[in-house]
Amino acid sequence: MAQVIVLGAGMVGVSTALALQSRGHQVSLVDRRGIGRETSYGNAGAIQTEAVEPYAFPRDLPSILKVVLKRTNDVNWHLSSLGDFAAPLLRYWSHSAPTSHARISKLYAQIVQKADLYHQPLIEASGMRHLIEYGGYRCLFRTPALFEAAVTGAERVKAAWGVDFTAEDGATLAAAEPNLRCALAGAIHYGQVWTCRSPGALTAAYGRLFVARGGKFAYGDAQSLGQKGAGWHVRTEEGLEEAEHVVLALGPWSDQLALRFGYRIPLLRKRGYHRHYQLDKGPRTAMLDAERGTFLARMDQGLRLTTGAELTRRDGLIDLAQLKRSEAAARELFGALRPVETDPWFGDRPVIPDMLPVMGSAPNHSGLWFHFGHGHQGFTAGPSSAKIFADLFDGVESELTQGLSPRRFL
Structure with missing residues (x-):
């Protein structure tokens, strides 16, 4: 001992x-x-057993330009903090090359793919089963081209790792989520994923x-x-x-x-924000609005909106730009939101390059x-x-x- x-x-x-x-x-x-x-x-509360491949930095020029020009809500960055994150970010980009990413994923998947099996006995022993929802989550797409590309990617991951999913067209998604207020191209439903109402x-x-x-x-x-x-x-x-x-x-x-x-x-800190809201009619399952960089999850405190990554200094000033865009996206989907807290939460995710x-x-x-x-x-x-x-x-x-x-x- x-x-x-x-x-x-x-x-x-x-x-x-x-x-x-x-x-x-x-x-x-x-x-x-x-x-x-x-x-x-402060996380989104999903036990993401489908995420067998780690998030890679985009390698194609159009996606990189979106990040550089701040035209995506997935990433926000600050020129004044460039000295803090430039070197690890460059290494992150290098490791995201297809051959390197494939090698990394073979190791990463061994940690993530059966994570729910290791949570289960702890959930039962701690008496917290009431916090877990077993309906999975949906990855939403607003445009047909991106939806079709995502389905192709999901099929590749299923063939490689056995990660099951259901591709839902716009009509199927609308029937499954009747509170949606706008028409969408479709969604990928990862039905085996567990979500937690209070991580x-x-x-x-x-x-x-x-x-x-x-x-x-x-x-x-x-x-x-x-x-x-x-x-x-x-x-x-x-x-x-x-x-x-x-x-x-x-x-x-x-x-x-x-x-x-x-x-x-080397460690890259990705800051993220969340806030809870009340709304009259919300989602039935957790959702990732893939084109707006926003995760929506039902929590005990209300609907939690969790943003993408902000690259800034550890002591960098609060920047609510991503959260405001996430709020706008959620209003498009479900209507008026009423914040629960006066101030949002923020914290860092520790990413090795x-x-x-x-x-x-x-x-x-x-x-x-x-x-x-x-x-x-x-x-x-x-x-x-x-x-x-x-x-x-x-x-x-x-x-x-x-x-x-x-x-x-x-």
């Missing part, structure tokens, strides 16, 4: 703590704000399960991490927490702490471990990735863990 501190209580960190605990290790979970209060609170609450419930099983949670500052002899320590509200091993599962803050110990791990998370032991520090960089899919992949991490922690390596190792950045 090993003593382990897991830094970061988002979905990845909590799942890591649970997985190590299930192997008989003594685990403490430390976070500055609480369990499920950061990025794991922050589900993460918090997993954290309570960890504590109920004998784990310890403490509020503490990860930046206080230091070495003590052959082990590690971190300051918490309850005093100094010490252990033989420490796991950095801090999401978009992980690279900063890793750099303190000499590890320069090669689109794969960082998992494994630090090359030059005994007992220091990395588990972060899951991009848009930390909520989806937390439990499945944690199982892979726990195997690696206990000495079981594989081709997958070799591909995720932090040694790839040396």
